[in-house]
Amino acid sequence: MKKMSVKDVDVRDKRVLVRVDFNVPLSEGGQITDDTRIRAALPTVQYLEREGAKVILASHFGRPKGQRNLKYSLKPVAERLAELLGHPVPLAADCVGDEVRDAVAKLQPGEVLLLENVRFHPEEERNDPAFARELASLADLYVNDAFGTAHRAHASTEGVAHYIPAVAGFLMQKEVEVMGKALEAPEHPFMAIIGGAKVSDKIGVIENLLAKVDVLLIGGGMANTFLRAQGYSVGKSLLEEDKVPLAQDLMAKAKAKGVSLELPTDVVVAPGLGEGVTPTPRAVAVSDIPAEEMALDIGPASAERFASRVAPARTIVWNGPLGVFENPAFAKGTERMAQAVAESPALSIVGGGDSVAAVRRMGVADRITHISTGGGASLEFLEGKTLPGVAALKDRA
Numbered sequence: 001m002k003k004m005s006v007k008d009v010d011v012r013d014k015r016v017l018v019r020v021d022f023n024v025p026l027s028e029g030g031q032i033t034d035d036t037r038i039r040a041a042l043p044t045v046q047y048l049e050r051e052g053a054k055v056i057l058a059s060h061f062g063r064p065k066g067q068r069n070l071k072y073s074l075k076p077v078a079e080r081l082a083e084l085l086g087h088p089v090p091l092a093a094d095c096v097g098d099e100v101r102d103a104v105a106k107l108q109p110g111e112v113l114l115l116e117n118v119r120f121h122p123e124e125e126r127n128d129p130a131f132a133r134e135l136a137s138l139a140d141l142y143v144n145d146a147f148g149t150a151h152r153a154h155a156s157t158e159g160v161a162h163y164i165p166a167v168a169g170f171l172m173q174k175e176v177e178v179m180g181k182a183l184e185a186p187e188h189p190f191m192a193i194i195g196g197a198k199v200s201d202k203i204g205v206i207e208n209l210l211a212k213v214d215v216l217l218i219g220g221g222m223a224n225t226f227l228r229a230q231g232y233s234v235g236k237s238l239l240e241e242d243k244v245p246l247a248q249d250l251m252a253k254a255k256a257k258g259v260s261l262e263l264p265t266d267v268v269v270a271p272g273l274g275e276g277v278t279p280t281p282r283a284v285a286v287s288d289i290p291a292e293e294m295a296l297d298i299g300p301a302s303a304e305r306f307a308s309r310v311a312p313a314r315t316i317v318w319n320g321p322l323g324v325f326e327n328p329a330f331a332k333g334t335e336r337m338a339q340a341v342a343e344s345p346a347l348s349i350v351g352g353g354d355s356v357a358a359v360r361r362m363g364v365a366d367r368i369t370h371i372s373t374g375g376g377a378s379l380e381f382l383e384g385k386t387l388p389g390v391a392a393l394k395d396r397a
């Protein structure tokens with residue numbers, strides 16, 4: 001990696017602000033369902049502890065839209081991190097302000113403080129320079145270990161790096177190296193699978209992906225916008241109406257480039273996600289999605305077809321579950337794909353907070369070549385973009 005890492009700087013007795021991506025999935029009851037992202041940051045955190053740094057951790061959690069909202073508190077993360085580190089991890093009430101400043105002043109070398117959700121402040125996502133400077137003023141050094149958020153040019157991922165020396169953490173370094181090597185000259189056929197719920201965020205990467213991949217499978221919430229573009233009604237499904245023309249354009253471009261862009265032909269529908277909904281979840285053709293129901297998984301015929309596309313592939317990148325896999329009624333498409341990818345000898349990368357939770361739950365994570373902590377970040381990396389959170393770090397001399 002061309003960027004300096006935490007190993008290249010002196011951290012002893014220094015206040016070190018570490019941006020991590022602790023945006024882990026939670027169950028409805030507020031339990032962490034997959035702690036991959038917390039575990040993945042441990043090498044950096046434990047190294048800084050051992051080296052006698054004063055460690056200040058910052059992360060976002062969900063999308064509280066710039067409002068303080070304790071539903072998005074990092075409290076469960078502080079508890080899990082404490083379990084993993086084997087000592088308590090205090091959680092500051094905020095990420096800036098006098099109280100935080102006092103807590104940082106009291107930190108001893110080797111101690112860790114977790115700041116509260118940086119997205120409680122609208123200035124974070126706006127990359128407000130004053131807010132970035134305030135974060136930077138807490139520390140002597142900035143370490144970015146948040147690969148999963150490196151595609152965001154926010155105050156804590158990009159802005160802060162303009163005010164204090166900024167280097168990469170071990171996770172950031174590993175992700176960029178492993179992904180870079182895997183995707184430098186990928187073996188073909190190259191297949192990407194895109195699903196999930198962050199449609200407006202991720203549909204934009206597809207255009208550049210068309211220049212790289214031979215096959216593009218689209219499922220999950222992402223599929224609905226494309227199905228709409230094909231003229232189907234998608235009822236109450238997750239849909240980005242204003243992206244329908246873009247989806248149309250992408251399908252035309254895929255065709256012109258000879259990329260096989262495939263959509264589900266059947267989907268599992270239900271009126272809602274709850275238990276005991278009537279009518280109960282069932283598969284229908286995409287032409288028969290009821291007006292009052294939602295498409296919540298790809299159907300069994302589509303799952304089999306998608307799985308059959310895996311066999312010839314030599315490189316596979318997957319981001320975004322193919323259905324609402326958190327609910328067993330809508331997990332079968334994701335399960336079928338996870339099984340197929342696990343059985344494939346191809347170089348496989350599965351990225352994203354929720355996608356990784358899915359392949360772990362399905363017990364196949366150890367048969368994937370690289371489990372990435374980044375979903376949107378790995379897609380933008382695959383596009384060939386330099387991620388803003390990486391670009392902002394100091395170059396190696």
Ligand SMILES: Nc1ncnc2c1ncn2[C@@H]1O[C@H](COP(=O)(O)OP(=O)(O)O)[C@@H](O)[C@H]1O
Nearest residue numbers: 196197198220221296323324352353354355375
């Ligand atoms: N058809 C669908 N409708 C609504 N949500 C969906 C659908 N398919 C998948 N999802 C949801 O997408 C979410 C994950 O999306 P996203 O955050 O984009 O993926 P990742 O975290 O892997 O990058 C999951 O919580 C899942 O329930």
Ligand SMILES: O=C(OP(=O)(O)O)[C@H](O)COP(=O)(O)O
Nearest residue numbers: 021023148149352353374375376
């Ligand atoms: O969970 C994340 O991305 P992912 O869902 O694509 O894996 C990252 O923490 C980024 O979160 P964001 O998409 O709210 O900026």
Ligand SMILES: [Mg+2]
Nearest residue numbers: 352353354375
């Ligand atoms: Mg996600």
